[in-house]
Amino acid sequence: MKKTVTLGLLAVTLGLMSFSVNPVKNGIVKEVVGSVISWKSEAIEVGEIPQGTPKVIEFEFKNTGKTPVIITNVRPSCGCTASDYTKEPIAPGKSGVIKAIYNAAAKGPFNKTVTVTTNAEQTPKTLTFKGIVK
Template sequence: MKAIKISLLALTLGLMSFSVVPSHKNPIEKVTPPSAVVWKAEAIEVGQIPQGTPRTIEFEFKNTSDKSVIITNVKPACGCTTSDYSKEPIAPGKSGFVKAIYNAAALGSFTKTVTVTTNVEETPKVLTFKGTVVAKS
């Protein structure tokens, strides 16, 4: 009987030592740095476009960083869209642009994208425009 009591006591003490968990928590906060390029709009609704009438969609941005922003690449998602953009470095506090020129050849609704890469952000920005191409009256 004495052996059982000692075994139970040892088991209880053993379990108690494992149940002691430090109560301090040290959460790691993920801090997202502010974007160096702030877009006026990342998606633009262009409405109706007459078929065969190219439409220029302009996306404006502001450089909110402390160094010049250089657009290193602008890539439309399809051959129906061409692009233009600010070629010179955009100084801190100044604004720049990316233009998408959509040819509006095919009738119907559309959603198109243009991917913009800069020297100050790791992830390229995908800009979107959408609307409907209608038959000319």
């Protein structure tokens, strides 16, 4: 009986291993993407902000795909910007947010970016914000 169960489990395991998640055509692996992100805005103009006061910029998005969106990395372009983002998977039809917290230390115009990596896009998305520190 024990031998039959072991052989059955082995057969099921080998059968499952034969399935491929990524189809291969001509030696090139194609990623199957079921998540789609619709950004409210990819570029935000914040206008004039006071010097010495951190400014929070929010990039909102919605999962318009069929599978959950997972944010795997958020990278600001410089040390003057911190980031925060929705940590849990965003279900289809739900929304999430990427926050850039800009430390407005130096007067003058600024143009900053935040690079976002998700399971929904093969290349990272670059979000931008700009304004003037007074």
